[in-house]
Amino acid sequence: MSRYLFVVPPLVGHINPLVGVAAELADRGHQVAWAGQPDVVHRLAGQDARVFPSPASWTDGVPRPADIRGPEALRFLWERFLVPLADAMAEGVRGAVEVFRPDVVVADQQAVAGGLVAERLGMRWATSATTSAEFADVLSAMPKVAAWNDALLDELRRRIGAPDGTADPRFSPHLVLAFTTEELAGPPARGGDRIRWVGPSLTARPSPAGFPWEWLDPGRATVLVTLGTANTDVGRRFLTECAAALRARADRMQAVIVDPEGVLGTGSPRGDAAHRGEDTRDAQQDKDLLAVPVVPQLALLGHVDAVVCHAGHNTVCESLWHGVPLVVAPIRDDQPVIAAQVADAGAGVRVRFGRATEARVGAAIDAVLYAPGYRAAARAIGSAFRSAGGAAAAAAHLEQLARDRNEEDSV
Template sequence: MARFAFIVPPLTGHINPTLSLGNELLKRNHKVSWISLDPNLKDLLPEKGQAIVLPIDMDEEGKNKIFDHARELQKKKVYGIDSLKFLYEEVLTPMNSLMMDGIENALEEIKPDVIISDHQIFSGAIVSFKKNIPYATSVTAPASIKVNPSFPKIHEWEGEQVVAFQNKYGISGNVRLDCSELLTLVYTSREFFGEADLPSHYKFIGPVIAPRSQRIGFDWSKLAKMVQNRPKILVSIGTTFDHTQKQQFFSKVVDALKDENITVIVVSDPDLFEFIPDNFIIQKQIPQLEVIQHMQAVICHGGNNTVCEALSYGIPLIVIPIAYDQSFVSSCVTDSSAGIRLNFNRFKASHLKEAVHSILTNNLYKNNAKMIQRSFEMAGGVNKGADYLQTLVKN
């Protein structure tokens, strides 16, 4: 039996994959702890998992600012290259500074054999390195490790931020520690990521999609009453857009699909719609994992979670990205020919209608989505991830 410790930021998309991976380690009779600033961490963990919520040694205003910025980042209210500067300057650097002492104290308490630190919590890597504890990296946002050949300076700038932080906390030199040279787990498949040149310690285990603990109702009876043999499409754009942008976006969706022989399920506030066509079902929240299995296509903003959920069931996509990582994920979709990309600022209802018809009638997209689905399955998921982590335990 070994002791494993996950170090995670207070962001749902970063915590969720570790819950499934940690649960698998618990099933193998290991001890597993999670270290985070998230005050709700205890409620998320699998049975027998240990939560260590770090104290926040700052005034209430500073504390609220950190969490507000993290939520703002998660909602993608900052777009393009500015989102990257915002990420490091307003969120990651202050958050990592805030967590440094707490991580060191927590590791002294639990004395783990192996640490798994999120790629954005590089303070976890620094403390692990100083204490000579084997550590792996958990990469929940694959865009962060992809070098865009069109913008190589972006990756270089990111590295400079990490190295500067390391230097500040006593790690000399220019070698980044945020992605472990022992093991870096990436939650996608190599085929979908599209990168062949990464070192062998980068292990692609496929998306780790944890079942939702929250029960959300859905009008399944209404869906059943609609024409059964017509295609069904999910439209899910998360919290990406502000109120006005959402209204404009959904207006185009309605114009494109209101008269089509298609059932359209939209995740949105119904109040944003001037009228709701008969072939539409609109709910603020849906049980997306359950609903998505019944769809023939998904329209989304290119968020990693929704894209991976769709492709895990072999469902092709229409992606309409805005923010930095959404653009990367959308490029993965189109590079693998598993979907169609539209430009958010320029697409019209007619473009969306044409894209929907192409997705539904051209088997190329469905076949390639199925190919990516198989690549996810072959990557091995939590079982393979747990196998890799166990190799780091010193005998």
């Protein structure tokens, strides 16, 4: 039996893939604990999960301007979120290691305190890559930005890691678990032979009450529109254009739109309740369009024919797992990279988020639904995902890493 400590940021999309891995390890007789924000981890991994507060609560405190893109957005992400979060998490991660004494630390790429602290303490550690964007090494074309990013990490290492350490906390020298496959991500520019392509880790998760399954019309195509949990501040115009495009095609399709802030007229915002898994039946509903604060996404994807989204990695992978083609409109962060992967793989159409109009969105939806090739490509990627093994494959790689560590200790 081995012990595994999962170090995670307070981000739903970065915790969900590891929930299935943790459950698989527990089923195999291992002990699992988490270092992260307790309320978020408990909501996703269950109230029985052992969580070391790291930190006990967290807010980045600085709302991100809705219009920043490119290097400016990267700078904001690192300076206002990732680095402050790492500083806030470091002490809790060290404490968790000292108390729990894990054989392996599993650190999310955006919880960089996990890798830095593990290296400082001489621990075996693995990287959890819940998005493949880092593998693309997009900064190689921007050497000044890359140098700035490296200097930021060096300063952070001096504060919380091993001053003489060399490992990039986003790429463990021992193991990188990639929750995708090369069929979507393409050949990696970084990570090399440390990467293990395990595909999506999908597991049952709490679902909101009251989704009107009887509303779905089997005689028409169903299109899901979602911008994820972190983009409601910029979504009003995009969701409005999508609604108009889908209403114009109501003779042959219907729309389910995730609208947590009620911008399409769903009444008072219910985003907080939705995130807690509460009843979210406050909805705008007619025979052609259903707008709800949250949906049971995994279950719903088995009933939809296309997805329009922001190219968030989890939504993209969950859709392709079900063989559903995509219209992707990336907003920021890793989303342009993921959107390019979808388009390059032939599994969807990319549109510009800031210039999306009813006509452009409608044409893209028509393409993925009716033009040859998109659905076939989506199904091929889904087949590759399932063959990769998911949570079971990830657990097996972590078990091997623990065995390697124990064998070294016994020599």
